[in-house]
Amino acid sequence: MPQHVAIIMDGNGRWAQKRFMPRTAGHAKGAAGVKALVEHCAKQGIKYLTLFAFSTENWQRPADEVSTLMGLFVQYLEKEMKSLADAGVRLKVIGDVAGFAPELQQRIHAAEAATASKTAITLCVAANYGGRWDVLQAVKNWQAANPQQSVAELTEPALAQNLSTADMPEVDLLIRTGGEQRISNFLLWQSAYAELYFTDVLWPEFDGIELDKSLKWYSQRTRRFGKTTEQIVGETEKVQ
Incomplete structure (x- = not known):
């Protein structure tokens, strides 16, 4: 079972358009299913679930759609x-929340704070988030904390400790719904060795059954992390 599952929730607009409804109705339908999916993940033993709710590029969408997304978040x-x-469930929000209205920042x-002590599962919501932004901020934060050091001294572990997900494991399984096959600037550093699962199912229809399909697929993968299959098999046999 993966420790950390990340999902690009794609297809809300197309789900609505297929039903001759406004795109905003698709976002509402997609948001309505989040609670059940989080609870399903917790029952399956997944400890971290990260959802891509709003990217840094999403500000370019029509104003009414952006407004709806903000309203759904509140x-x-x-x-x-x-x-x-x-x-x-512990809530963690990653991204440039300073770009949101003060009321939304306060609610976040x-x-x-209200869920900080919860341990069943961490729900990490990426809002006004971009993977490139995350890496850039990590470098800036490291430099601010180490003003006497040159960036040439920056190491991978040190950078990872300054990412917005510093207290979380790297992504094991990255899922994208909606049929597209790209990661769209989502958790670029953290997904370096993630297994990528793409499904044509639109996000409002992605439920526990669909999640279980992805978990079954994941269980059949051999994660080598740069090693050969023979090395992985040998290491597994030693553990057993």
Whole structure:
């Protein structure tokens, strides 16, 4: 079972358009299924679930769609966080939250504080997030913490400790719904050795059954991390 699953939630707009509904209805439908999926992940033993909710590039979308996405975020924090907290879910938001309205920033910080001690699963929401932004911020944060050192002294472990996901393991399984096969500037550093699972299922229809399909696929993968299959088999036999 993967420790850390990350999902690019794609296909909300197309789901709505197929039903002759506005794209915003698709986002609402997609958001409505998040709680059940988080709880399903927790039951499966997954400890970290990261959802790509809003990218740094999404500001280019139509104003009404952006407004709807922001409203859904506020609504989710208002209505769902108590029940998720009761289920042992810790909320973590990564991204440039300073770009959001003050009210939304306050709600984010309050929800994070209220769930900080929960241990069943960490729900990490990437909002106003970009993988390139994350790496750039990590370098800047390292330099600010080490003003006397040259960037030539920066190591991979040191940079990783300054990423927005510093307290989380790297991604084991990255899922993208909606049929597209790209990672769209999502967790670039953290997904260096992730298994990539692409499905045509649109996000509003991606449920526990679909997640289990991805987990079954993942269980059949051999993760080599640069080694040969023979080396991995040998190491497994030694452990056993």
